[in-house]
Amino acid sequence: MTEVMATHQASQEKPAKPRQFREMDHAVVRFAGDSGDGIQLTGSLFTHDSAVLGHDVSTLPEYPAEIRAPAGTRAGVSSFQLNFSSAEIHTPGDRPHMLLALNPAALAVHLPDLMPGGTIVLDDDTFDTAGLGKAGFTGTDPREDGTLAGYQVYRVPITTLTLEAVRSLGLDKKQASLCKNMFMLGLVAWIYDRSVTAVEKQIDSLLERKTTQPATFDKYREQARANKLAFRAGYNYADTVEVFVCRYTVGKAKLPPGTYRRVTGNEATALGFLAASVLSQRSLLYASYPITPASDILHELSKYRHFGVRTVQAEDEIAAIAMAIGAAYGGCLGLTGTSGPGVALKTEAVGLAVMAELPVVIVNVQRGGPSTGLPTKTEQSDLLQAIYGRNGECPVVVLAAHSPAHCFEMAIEAFRIAIRYMTPVFLLSDGSIANGTEPWRTPKESELPRLDLPQGVPAGDYQVYARDPETLARQWVAPGTPGLEHCLGGLEKQDVSGKVSHDSANHQRMVELRIKKIQGIARDMPELTVFGRAEGDLLVLGWGGTFGAIHHAVERAQQLGLSVAAAQLDYLNPFPANLGSVLRSYRQVLIPELNAGQLRMLIRAQFLVDAAGLNKITGQPFRTSEIELEILRLLGVQNVGREDPLSPGKGVHGTMDS
Amino acid sequence: MTSQKYERKDFVAKEEVRWCPGCGDYAVLSQVQRVMPEICDRLQLRRENIVFVSGIGCSSRFPYYMNTYGFHTIHGRAPAIATGLQLCRPDLLVWVITGDGDGLSIGTNHLVHCLRRNVNVKILLFNNRIYGLTKGQFSPTSEKGTRTKSSPMGSIEQPIKPLSMALASEATFVARASATDAKTLQDILLRAACHRGSAFVEILQNCNVFNDGAFDSFAATSVRQDRSLYLQHGRPMIFGANRDRAIRLRAGFPEIVRLDEFPEKDLLVFNESAAHPGLAYMLSELDEQAFPVPMGVFRCVTRSPFGELLDEQIETAVAKRGAGNLFDYINSGDTWRVTAPQGS
Known part of the structure; x- marks a missing residue:
């Protein structure tokens, strides 16, 4: 990291005071607190502000598997790490430069990751005997026992100051203390020289989006007011008390020109599938059973009713892929999404799609396994499951997205291959890219691949398993096509005719054909590119x-x-x-x-x-x-x-x- | 859609039918093929818009023998595959062929949820009370004590009643027919096809190899008239070869009364469209030894099918927000622009 000492004029709202600014090429900030403290929201707001300012950003949200683990304990700690940079970045950063801890447990869990000499901002009010006890500090206080030696520590009575800041609104203590994440955000906004009004606007627009019912409007307006008061109080506190030694600035990244938005991997995946439906002009059915960390794809696609997207919350994982196969049989885009345990349940149905040669896409947002494993943690341990995890010789296409925004193009690619080659395609994502965010330059139509298939029906005597000589794909003929009535199924098919066949030589031929079809897709894929010298x-x-x-x-x-x-x-x-x-x-x-x-x-x-x-x-x-x-x-x-x-x-x- | 007059032969596939000689499935296939022209006529439907989806088991070979679109899928999953197909293709008439093993053992879950959602599919459950394709093990509908290779000392499991399960799943159309009763079966198939939403039909079908005579005590031609209760909407539940007995409720429980001892006007009138499924459930639970076996439509009520409700949401969303445009959508909301740097 290069650090350049520089003196700036302080920006915008405040009267210009000479301040010591330190310029950094990137900064890694981690917010941590209880899972009910609004840590993810805080991180998300700061990320958006960073992205809009022109930094490249990458994030790592982390939260417990329990919805509300016991408050104040290490098990209940939620965190959000943001790396914002003046250069192109690809990771959320190894170790944070700054850790903001809203309670002792958050400090305990995240201190080991903090960069040596890094900055700690903590809510001093929470370090009472009860708070320390819940975090597992008995008879000792990390603030005073030398644990924090070597770090720059700022002890701020965040809870007290927050309650004071929103006092005029007359909220009860619980409601009022919910705003302390915004006070923390105010501190950070000051430290990193952000515009108060921009963040305030962002708070408003976020709450507006939640306000879909007029009945809740007043409630959200009240919340937004409280949040903004707390935010501004945090900013002003930092500006006034002059305890913070230094402020930091990070330059803008040189990103290619265009319109940008911030996406999580799951959002980009959903948008990619929507794009596949638009590009192929075929309606999309997404059937899925809720599962961490894939559920957000279901939530996202459920918002796209006005695009004609049909989503079904299926009764189980098997039903979900079965519905997708039904949609594919009907000539539509059949899609299901899950995580590893769900894929385990879907395997027999994937085999059916291989045998019937139907295009379905299965997205697996991988998590820690085996069994229920680590639902909220990331892992890449389902690769062999995707490639081999079925009975019989059962080849499928397996793709992987390598970053949050990359999920968009791979989702399109999954359907491009599925419908061109009449095959199931696995798209592997994982917990870290699914929940992580990065800026995404929205593509123009001309930058996206074509997914339309040749129109028309086979002429002459229709053979259900007649293959295209180049792709080896059979033709996708859906019900409703006059004169081509036929029956598909999971029993072995006679080559060409597609009739049920138990013939042994035919079985070998069909197994080899299915393998050859999948292997041949390599000719239709980009070559592997190397970053660095070719040897x-x-x-x-x-x-x-x-x-x-x-x-x-x-x-x-x-x-x-x-x-x-x-x-x-x-x-x-x-x-x-x-x-x-x-x-x-x-x-x-x-x-x-x-x-x-x-x-x-x-x-x-x-x-x-x-x-x-x-x-x-x-x-x-x-x-x-x-x-x-x-x-x-x-x-x-x-x-x-x-x-x-x-x-x-x-x-x-x-x-x-x- | 142009209407076309079909005949039975239009629905007969070239495929050689390979059920065991004497299997009850032949009769069902024949009745389905026979009633199809009338279904097409009533629904103004063309043959290419008809699909038979099946799971695994003897009955699930059915789609191969129909000259329509078909999909012989995997064990128990046909209702879910049919759901995906029907939602995307509301123009199709989708049938599900399943059996007592496929539909009530490995695939019970999907059957329950398909019926609960009222997906517009027509489910024919062939009940022979035995596993035929795997050579004769007891099934979830086998009577207690059934001796098979996997239950040499007799099955110790309580059987499930398909219609009771369908009713408990909030099915909107529930019916039963015997494969040997061509007239009733045809009537029910026609009504099932025309029903708006899920139709569930239990077809009692004899497996002459592994469970021969399973329904003889009430479905054999010699006793059928006497031992069957033909349900008629709006009519008292009179039965018997001489139509001299009836079912009524006493203190909430069914009993058989003789018409010469009990005035017809005081009999319980059968109502297939009652909002409460209690009467239908009472009938589905009748002990088949002590009571006549009800045949016909147990329940037929109106409720919007899943696919229609889903498409209504799409229409509402389009009306409210306009038809979605991908490029407008991805460039709206919290976006920002990066412009080409000036100079160096």
Whole structure:
């Protein structure tokens, strides 16, 4: 990080006072508090303000699996980390520069992540005996026992000041203290030199959006007033008391021109599927059973009724994919979404779609497994499930999105492939990109692929499994087409005619045809691109949501002059056609994954490349530093003063083949 | 839509029918094919707009034998697949063919929810009270004590009554017919096809290989007239070969009375469209040894089907917000513009 001391004129509302400003190229801020404290909302508001100011942003929200874990305990801590930057960034940042803790538990949970010498702002009111006790501090107070030595600590009586700030509204104490997240936001807004009015407008518009019923209007207007009072009080407090040593500024990022919006991965996924429906001019049916962390796709698509999107909250996971298959059989876009446990239930139906050669898309927002596992934590452990997890030889296409905004284009790509090749397609996302946000430059129509299929019905004697010679896809003929009445099903099909067949030679031919069809899709996919030189000492190969950390780590290693390149696989079955030659262009291959080595096993099996693994299975995304250190280790470079990774995230090597 | 006159043969597929000789399924297939021309006529429907969706089991081979669109899917899931199809394609007449194993064991959940939602599909549940395709294990409708390879000492499970389950699932159309009773079956198929919403029909169908004679005590030609209660809307529930007995309620429970001892005007009148399903449930729960077995339509009430309600929401949303435009939508709300930097 480069830091430049500079003196600025303080901005906007306040009379100009000379202030010490420190300019940073990026800042990582983490808000933490109880899960009822409105931490996600606070983070979201600050992120939006950062994005609108022209920073590149990346976020990492984290919340407990329990809706309301016991208040004040470590189990109930919710947090939101934002990285905003003057350069292009791909990760929410390894370690926060600043931690805002609304109670002792939040401090306890997040202190270990804070950058050495970092800044802590805490609500001093909550550090009473009861608060400390609930957070597990017995007979000791971290503020005074040396725990916080080496950090810049600001003790602010946030609760008291918030109650004082909203006193004029006559709210009860509980309602009033709910505004303390806004007081905290006010402090941060001052520290990072933000416009008070811009944030206030944002508070208004957020609450307006909630106010869909006139009956609740007064309630929300009252809330908005209280929130703005608390926010402004926080800002003014910071401005007045002059306890904060320093303010920070971060420059604008040089993003390509265009219209931007902030999206989470789940929002971008939903928008991508909507786009697929618009581009293909086929109506979309999304059937899904609520499951963390995929439910937001259902919530989002349920808002698109005016686009003709049909959503069904199905009775179970199996029904959800069954409905999607029914829609596909009817000539529409059939879609279902879930997480790993749901995919486990859907597998038989995926096999039906493979046998019937129908286009369905299954999006899996991966979480920690097995079984119920870690519902709110991220993992990449469903790759082999997607590729192989069915009875029989049952090939499907598997794609992965590598960042929140990338979900949009991969959702479109999933349907492009599904309908062109008449096959089920898995789209893998994960908890961290599903809930993480980044700025997304909204595309123009000309930038999107075409999804329309050739019109018209087969002429002559209709053969249900006659294939297009290029794609090997059979034709999508839906009910309602006169004269082409036929019966599909899960029993093996006679080649070409599609009649039920138990013939042994035919079965082998059909198995091979289905495999060949999927493998052939590699010709219709972009080649794998490499970040860095086309050959060298080390290739860091990843897939999915690890993109940001890998890219950043490789970028830093390249700055040290090391011969390292990065490549991220968006296409996992089939692999891009040039993957083999890319792998052979480097002396070593490192595959960091948030699992025990699933991609690594595939690469070793398919390409006989002795790839090394870096495997993290803690429910947390990679830190850049963890990958960077492994790069240095593999290349035999002594530690060049880079920060050590934290112990919980330390990689496990070679788990898969030990 | 142009109306076209169809004949039975228009619905007969070229496929060779492969049920066991003597199977009750032949009779059902034949009645369905026979009644299809009239259904098309009444609904102004063309053959290509008819789909049969099935699960797994002997009965689920049915779609192969119909010269319509068909989908032989996976065990128990036909109602859910049919739901997805019907929602997207309200122009189709979608039938579900299922059995007592497919619909009441592995797929009960989907059946319940399909009926609860009142999805506009027509469900024919072939009940032979046995697993045929897997060679003769007891099914969820097998009587207690049924001896099979998996229950050599007799089944110890309480059977489920398909119509009771359908009624408990808030089904809007519930009916029963015997495969051997062509007239009743045809009437019910026609009514089911014309019903707005889910129609659930239990068809008693004999498996002559693994559970022969399961319904003989009341459905055999020799006893059928005497042992069946043909339900007629708005009429008292009189039965018997000589129409000399009737069902009435006494202190809330059914009993059989003789007409020569009991004036007809005091009999309970059957009402298929009663809002409360109590009477229909009483009938579906009648002990088939002690009472006649009701046949016909147990319940037929009006409730908006799921697909219609969903499409109404779409229409409302379009009326309120205008038809969605993708590019307007993604560029609205909290967006900001980044312009090309001036100079360097």
